[in-house]
Structure formats: structure tokens, C-alpha cells
Amino acid sequence: MPEDPPLPALVCHYAAYLATWLQVAPETRVHGNQAELRLNFGNKMFVAIFGSRKKNWALHSIEIRRGEQTATFTRGELAKAMAALLGHEPLASTPQAVKGTSGPRTDAALRERRITVIRR
Secondary structure (H helix, E strand, O other), X not given: OOOOOOOOHHHHHHHHHHHHHHOOOOEEEEEOOEEEEEEEEOOEEEEEEEEEEOOEEEEEEEEEEEOOEEEEEEHHHHXXXXXXXXXXXXXXXXXXXXXXXXXXXXXXXXXXXXXXXOOO
């Protein structure tokens, strides 16, 4: 029977924090370079998604789920996610900010990038 992979320290830290703060034991899973921390709280579920890159683990996103509704938060919005979990904020999907540089690049943008020369 294969052994479970070791739980990354960062995931353990978040699990301990949430277990202490909410008095609910989270469920953790590790699969390759991704880890998930799940916590059922009433009719809502808190899901923290972690990823590893070059052996450095980081929190990628947080989801609060209630039925079919899911709100996604960035790692900098942990307080907002916790407020949504506890019912202090409405559970609404966070719209992604659209910047002028986001999205697929056009041929003109690629061409411009290719011909830009940096001189010293």
C-alpha cells in the first residue's frame, strides 16, 4: 500500500490556524505539486489550494462553496474569504479585474515586443 506524501509545512500551518480559530478539523490532500485544505463549516466549505514550484509551496487561491455557488479569493484576500465563510459578507463570485495587458496578445503586440530593442 503506497504511503501518503508528507504534508507541506505551509499547509500544516494553515490547517493548524483554521482548526484553532474555527474549532473544526480540516481535511488535507497532497497530490504531486498540489495540495488542498478543505474545511466544512455549516453548509459552506472552505477550500485552500496550494501549489509547489521548485519545492516552494504557496497558497494559490481560496474558494468558499455553498451548494452550486462558489466564490474565489486570491491569497491576499484571506480575511475576506473568512468573512464570507462566517457569513459576515455575502457569498458572491469575485469578478476578475481586466487590465489592458491581460488576455491573449494580438499579432501586433507580439510583433512590437519582438522588435523592441533595449540599448545601454
